[in-house]
Amino acid sequence: MTHDKPFSRDIILLSDVEYVVNEIVLKLKQEVQFHLKRFGAVIGISGGIDSSVCLALAVKALGPGNVLGIMLPEKDSSPDSERLALKLAAQYGVEVLKEDLTQILSGFKCYKRRDEAVRRIFPGFDSSSCKMKIGIRQGSLYSNLPPVFYLTIFDKEGNQQDHILPVKEYLQIVAASNFKQRSRMSMLYYHAELRHYVVIGTPNKHEYEQGFFVKFGDGGADLMPIINLYKSQVYQIASYLGVPDEIIERTPTTDTYSAEQTQEEFFYQMPFELMDIYWYGFENGYSPEEVAAVMGEDQEHIQALFRNFERKRKTTEYLRMTPISDF
Amino acid sequence: MHLETDTIKEKVKSYILQSAYAGEDLILDDSLIFQEGYFDSMGFVMLISFLDEEFGVQVLDDELIEENFESINAIIGFIIRKQN
Structure with missing residues (x-):
């Protein structure tokens, strides 16, 4: 495969952040108002970078009066999440409410x-x-x-x-823990339907393509505005939209288990900056040889890494599938 | 429990073919079952449980390497080494 650009470490960085933001905002507005014909949007806010960027984009597209941020803590959540979510809501002037899911999850015997x-x-x-x-x-x-x-x-x-x-x-353990994401989704839809709003989902490109989400949990939403963005690009947009520094600087966590756990440790196995670059090389058909040379890595390692990516994409296909209906 | 090599081979092969939904012509004794995509992460975890339940073989952290699991032959060799 030939490429317009030679592979480089900064190949994924957005050269015109404003343009990308405006494109997403325009589509978000068109889809919510003209296609889905809803009055606004609800977003589950965790104080993490992805939900913060989604909220900031929704505010830009729909106006602060038509966006509702919902905090969905449960007994294993980090106390930092609520404080940062409140800070975010204040920054963008949106209404925010809290639904503690602990009793609901206890009811499920999660x-x-x-x-x-x-x-x-x-x-x-x-x-x-x-x-x-x-x-x-x-x-x-x-x-x-x-x-x-x-x-x-x-x-x-x-x-x-x-x-x-x-x-x-x-x-x-996984089946029980997934009650958390699915309960969050149910609660978001309750508040969305109450107001005739949509639910905005917050998965980014890696989460979606590598299957780091719960089917009908955080994977259940009407629109996913950052689904085509690499994590580095999400950070670029966060800075551009004025997401509080404390949220930008926070290490991404799973917010699922009682012990602190980074997403890198749970799933990705490498820092997002590297994951972004390697995944870009993989999905755009750059040769392991070219990627290895730029990254100063062993070619065999990159070959194995690309095989690993392919396996991840293939084995998580089930999560991205809509119900099979061609009977 | 100390089983003959042939019995081990038969049990492992039957388990691998059944779990991968594959015929004998597709997965040969030296086919690279992970590299060729027959087994994913869940398949690997189930294989580890199978070795424990069927042969009493408990896999240690430093034994989770390709040399021990990459093919039917590798798995048989690993079980025999562990039993000895």
């Missing part, structure tokens, strides 16, 4: 089902005093083997224990 699986691995685990997370180990990114998930718990003194997650426990 915590109970999850903790039962954790205790089968660590019998002494007590969620009132211990914290937990699941993640993958570094080092498997250049391997042809897919990653294996580990369960990590921390006792009240902060002592850490890790264990490879057997399939039954892995599935139970």
Whole structure:
């Protein structure tokens, strides 16, 4: 494949941020008002960069009076999320409300089902005093083997224990935890329907294409304005739109498990700046040789990395599929 | 539990073919089952559980390498090494 631009480290950076913002804003306005014929938009705001940029774009497209920010904490959420979400709402002058999902999730037995699986691995685990997370180990990114998930718990003194997650426990922890994203989606639609608004979804390009979202959870929305943007581009737009520095500088987390966990640790296995560049090279058909030369990496590593990307895209196809209906 | 190589081979092969929904002509003993896309992350986790349940083989962190899992032959070799 021939390319207009030779591969480089800054190949993904937007050269005209204002133009891209205006294009997204125009489409957002057209879709909400003329296509979907709704009065405004609700967005779940977590104090993270993606939901903040989506809110800022929606305000620019629809006006602050037609955007509602909803904070959706539950007992495992970081207290920082609420403070930053309030700061964001104040910055853009939008109405904000809070729906604590802890009781709803308890009703689903989300915590109970999850903790039962954790205790089968660590019998002494007590969620009132211990914290937990699941993640993958570094080092498997250049391997042809897919990653294996580990369960990590921390006792009240902060002592850490890790264990490879057997399939039954892995599935139970993930299925139970996904109640969180699906409950958030249900609550967002309640408030959207109450006002005849749309729900704006916040996945970025990596989350969508690599399957880092919950089907009918955070993957359930009417519009996803940043779905074609690399994370570096989301940051460029955040700066341009005046998203508070504290949100821009915050490390992206999963906000799913009780122990602090970065997205890099849970899923991506490399900093987003690098992921952006490699994924661009992969999806635009740059050769592993050219990418390796620019990045100062081993060509075989890049080949394995690209195979890994292909596998991720293929194995997560199920998440992006709409219900099969051609019967 | 110490099984003969032929029994191990038969059980592993049958498990791999069944799990991958593939025929014997598609996955050969030295086919690279992960590299060729027959098994994904979930398949790998299930394979690890299968080794534990069927052969009592518990996989340690530093054993999660391609040499031990890349093909039917590699998996059989790994089980035999672990049993010895």
